[in-house]
Every structure is written in structure tokens, then in C-alpha cells.
Amino acid sequence: MVYLDRRELALGFATVAVTNSLIGTAAQAAGGIKPDGASALIVVDVQNCFLPGGSLAVKDGDQVVPVINKIAKGFANIVMTQDWHTAHHVSFASSHAGKKPFDVVDLPYGKQVLWPDHCVQGTDGANLSKNLELPTAQLIIRKGFHNDVDSYSAFLEADKKTSTGLASYLKARGIKTVFVTGLATDFCVAWTAIDARAAGFTAYVVEDACRGIDASGSMAKAWADMTKAGVKKIQSADLTV
Ligand code: VGL
Ligand code: ZN
Numbered sequence: 158m159v160y161l162d163r164r165e166l167a168l169g170f171a172t173v174a175v176t177n178s179l180i181g182t183a184a185q186a187a188g189g190i191k192p193d194g195a196s197a198l199i200v201v202d203v204q205n206c207f208l209p210g211g212s213l214a215v216k217d218g219d220q221v222v223p224v225i226n227k228i229a230k231g232f233a234n235i236v237m238t239q240d241w242h243t244a245h246h247v248s249f250a251s252s253h254a255g256k257k258p259f260d261v262v263d264l265p266y267g268k269q270v271l272w273p274d275h276c277v278q279g280t281d282g283a284n285l286s287k288n289l290e291l292p293t294a295q296l297i298i299r300k301g302f303h304n305d306v307d308s309y310s311a312f313l314e315a316d317k318k319t320s321t322g323l324a325s326y327l328k329a330r331g332i333k334t335v336f337v338t339g340l341a342t343d344f345c346v347a348w349t350a351i352d353a354r355a356a357g358f359t360a361y362v363v364e365d366a367c368r369g370i371d372a373s374g375s376m377a378k379a380w381a382d383m384t385k386a387g388v389k390k391i392q393s394a395d396l397t398v
Contacts, residue, residue: 191397197234197332200225201339201346206275206282213275215340215368224366224393225338226290231398235291238311240276241299248307249274259372266316298323309345312352324356334359342369347379350388360388
């Protein structure tokens, strides 16, 4: 009899646990994630070249700006990134005879998608969108400035060895969780979020604060890779700001 009682008790606890986890999910969906002093917003590559009219325009790329501006109000720590290429960068199709944008070539560090010329240092296309309102942004990480190595990630260049210093910076500032937004979901946002996990951060991607390029299924692959790496997908409405 005693054992039966205990079993009933155990079942009762299991029911309570399941109920609590359902409530937890509901609370999260209704705006339950609150950034704190150990959280940083990362705003990836919201630059003229990736906006409508730019040389590597991401469809509806400008729509991320008001969403980012809104959630930014909840963050004391914001890092922006800026794709910052040399004039004849190895990632440009124009640097490879006979190649065109979106072709893929083998480079010493692996496969490289070739892009139209974009985000050349010092040009207007490389400027950050003038519509961003991020008064608490304290750091801009420029990346992709080594002529022979691309860098989608804000943490590590495409050789997977050269660090931008961002992980050390965030750790020195006591940051434990990053929320990644910007352009493009399937390249610089995804690689940044995955490398954030590899560096030991909790990483969220705010889906409606990002837009993708989606070349040859890259969007589905990026989400699968992010999920596998433990990156969590949320919406801006899930954040309390
Ligand atoms: C990006 C392609 C080339 C990005 C940068 O910001 O996602 N994509 N360079
Ligand atoms: Zn680039």
C-alpha cells in the first residue's frame, strides 16, 4: 500500500512538471524573455549594400530596421558588425576569371560562394543604415578585411582560426547570452550565432529581425545547422523590452 501511494505521488509530480513546462512555453511566447546586464544584442551587417537598391540586396532587408530599433531599447549592450572588404576581395566573383556571382569555388580554407562586389571599405555601400537607432551600441566589429579570407561570422574568419576578438570582448564585459539579428539570416547571422554557441554563449536568433538571401537552399540548411548547434529561434514579440 505504501508503495502504491508513493507511485501515485510520483505520478502527481510528473503531471505538475508537465503542466509547468507548458506554462513556461506560453509565458515565453507572450514576451517572457527579458534581456539583462549579461545579455548583448548583435546587429549583423545592416549596411546599404544589403538593403534594397544595394549591390547584394537581401529581399525586404530594410524591414529588419524598425524591429531591431524596437528591441534595442531593451539592451544595455549592443554590438554591430560591418562587412568591410578590400576592393578586390577573394569573395567577389569579379576577382576570379570566368566566374559569376553565386558560383562556388574551392579556396585553401574550404568552399566559398562568390558574391557581387559589396561592402568595399570606405564606400557608401559599406555604411551602416542611417535608419538604425542604437544609442547603446558600444562596439562595431569590422570583418572580411583580410583580402584572401572571407568572414561571415562576427567571431571567427572563414579559415576557422583567425579570431575577431569578439568572444574575448563579450566575456570581459560579463556577457553570457547573445541575441543575433540582421542580415543575412543564412550567412552572417547563422555563422555568428553558431560561433557564439561554440564560444560558450547562450544564443538566440530573433527571426523577424533578420532576412535571408536563400541561395540554393541555404536558408533551410542554416536553420538546421543553427538548431543542431543549440541556437534558439525566437520572435521579437518573445522579448520583453
Ligand atoms: C554576407 C554574403 C557576403 C552577410 C556578407 O552579411 O550575410 N553575405 N558577405
Ligand atoms: Zn561579404
